[in-house]
Amino acid sequence: MTPRLEVLERALIPRILEEAFGLLDEPGVRVQAPRAVELLTANGATARGEVVRIPEPLVRQALATAPREFHLHARDGRPTVRYGGDTVQFDPGSSGVQIFDAERGEHRPSCAADLVRLVQVAEMLPVYAAQSTAVVCCDVPQEIGDLYRLFLVLWHSDKPIVTGAFTASGTRLMIDLLAADSGGRDALVARPRAVFDVCPSPPLHWSEFAAENLMDLARAGVPAEIVSVPMAGATAPVTLAGAVVQHAAECLSGITIHQLAGPGAPVVWGGAPAIFDMRTGTTAMGAIETALLGAACAQVGKSLELPTHGYLCGSDAKCIDAQAGMEAGMAALVGALSGINMISGAGMLDFLASQSAEKLVVDAEAIGAALRLRRGVTASTDSLAAAMFAQTGLNGEFLKLRETRQLFRTEQHLPSSVIDRSTLRAWQEQGGRDTAARAGARVAQLLASYERPALGTGREAALLQVIEPEARRSGLDRLPGL
């Protein structure tokens, strides 16, 4: 059996949806994109200025056309990420504007070289099913920041990618870039490599860019992931159930805009709901209530049979310390047991502001453990114990058994050198290093063994053909991070 976590009583889900549908009527949703308002009103919604009332049947119609499942594909075309059902996958958090420099113990603005390093580390860790455009590059002009991040990830990785655009022109160029990577628009739609995060502004507000972005992605047939970010107690009701209602209403309105623009286009019920810390006024990404919100929102999405996403595994700690490990580890467990399809956030410190390669390798251990827990305890041999006792009797020499050698790798999650299970003496002899120091060594080891995937000269040229004119136009005279 797969252990599962459900944090909402089943009877509560219809109530949550009923109130969410109610919110879409009163107070309605603020939609700042005139074209999205037109699309909604042409299909039965009513609008007064920017405020649109979306009737339930229209939303139900959108839910009926939204696909139940879709895949993201690795460079070689294999569908390695599945959005749908109870598949659980993780990717690094992607909202970073800073990098935590573990050697100096300081946070500084992230640049292209930092993103490349993060991509290389994540590429080497199988628990990350997807890459993300993990940080903003401060050495790249802002107007091509979104495009360039994606370019660097495509250049250095074979994995599927969770990304997002900053502007409407960014969306268009990023789709061009992905098409160049996939070998054309048709190939991209048939085997999408990336999903785009699109964020409504809480409460119940679609900015012009976000709404346009949803419509552009739907029309292009490129997967969109709605990342609704209610902050319970500040930009959303303080009660977790109330915030879940708001999250549902934001996702439902987004899916309606998206499916009206492109019926059947892949879309994800996602988010980064969190509680607001009442002492400091910060968004507590590592709080257990934030994990509860992630689990609850996913449970609502699953009840609608939609692919799900959540933002867990980030930490509010500022360095690789016990708090960072505890918060990320507990949230990884909650996310994995909740069956969330894509869980973003690994590597993040300082809420979601700072990425860290060292934390990525520590989190990989927590994720590996969480995925192991998810596999539960199963009967993997015909006789559970008797056959093994028949061989070794009361001698207790199980280490000598063929079964032991055959099965220990699946029975046990094998941690990396980040996790210390040595004897005290061995630990002392190896320098008595703590988690942060072991993580640093592991990062160095992964970077040393990383090899850049072969893109093929045709693909490289195709990517450069998109990026070079944009880089020149924005005043970039060389391409950092290559």
Next chain:
Amino acid sequence: MHEELFAAMRQSVIDGDTDRVRQLAQQSLDLGVDPLDAINLGFVRGVNYVGEQFGLGEMFLPDLVMGGEAMKAAVAVLEPEMTRRGSRRASLGTVVLGTVKGDIHEIGKTLVQTMLTATGFLVHDLGVDVPAETFVARAREVDADIVGLSALLTTTMPAQRLVVQALEREGLRPRVRVMVGGAPVTREWAVEIGADGYGEDAMAAVTLARTLMVGKGAAP
């Protein structure tokens, strides 16, 4: 005189009970109490207490925000009488505050507004998504001592620089100090764009505002 009334006023702000605040403010007017006394000896003491307790970690943001709202309700009731008497609340300084253009994040800015008001600054809150020209126009209109600029996004931070430049262009910079804040904002950024200071949070913003006023020649 009226010690019991003043104590009740203090408590009503601590409780964040705006109905009670309005009722007590009205009662003080009926009794002929000087509205300035009602504020300074009654309601402000409540705000100060909430601020202190917040600093100690004993009270929380909802207490602070409700205290601020209660204070506003008190002033709203007392203001007509203050105007009639020609009396004005002594102010530590005049602040024009807002979230810069393109940014609709309100919480941080509103907390700063609450804390500055509670401390005794006269705050003109321009809201969110405020263009540079609006900051300049209001700063000139109210003869602001300080302009406070909030930005929560890395993409909207550059708008803070635009306001600094606009204030310079309009010749206001010699008498107007600029303070900046928001999650991605740093001390280095404040220096880079030519602002006078950066506050990490609402408490720091108050300390900074006081310091900036000292810089302008006010008593600390």
